[in-house]
Amino acid sequence: MTDRVRPHPAEEAFREELLGVLPHLRAFARGLSGRPDFADDLVQEALIKAWTARERYTPGTNMRAWTFAILRNHYLSELRKSRRQTDLDESTVERMLVMEADQESPLHLGDMENALQKLAPERREAVLLVGASGFSYEEAADIAGCPIGTMKSRVARARADLNRLLEGDPDLVVPKPNPHG
């Protein structure tokens, strides 16, 4: 191709759409990871991946859902990588995330954030997508790559967990991450 030096209208439009979803990507990443710096790193990586894959995006479709899926897949691969490197099991990684969130969270909604970080990762993702970000169950299931029934059940379990955590039940047993969803 010879027209790379000229601004490409389709690329400019894509860039604008990316810019538009950026605040939501940051909020989703922050909710998933509980760590502001790590979250922004995730968003940067997701932006680069989205850009590289831009020819697979149909303009005017759901940019938010498309980029959320890219971000969560990247997040999961980073989590797996960190588990391999340190030989930690998933619940230990989760405890680390909770501790770090406790130490450096700049948010005033501390109780809410702490409770969110205590959820099993797939439930946290589910309640973020449906309860915070406003996706339908169907969209959320597409983003997470699971059947819609699985997504509904994850959201229901996340809500039950949050009810218990935020109704102040001190004996709540934090559910172990379930690899089967």
Add this chain to the structure above:
Amino acid sequence: MPPEARTHAPAEGEPGWATGLRKLYNSVVDEPLPDSFRDLLKKLDGSDDD
């Protein structure tokens, strides 16, 4: 329950934390975008992926 979650009456049939969760999420959405993101977007162009 965080105090912020009590400042808005939850929708009917919805627990108070549901409002808190949206506030938590929206507090990040409403943050000013760090310059690093705009810089990154500017740098993305067609020459990075043959």
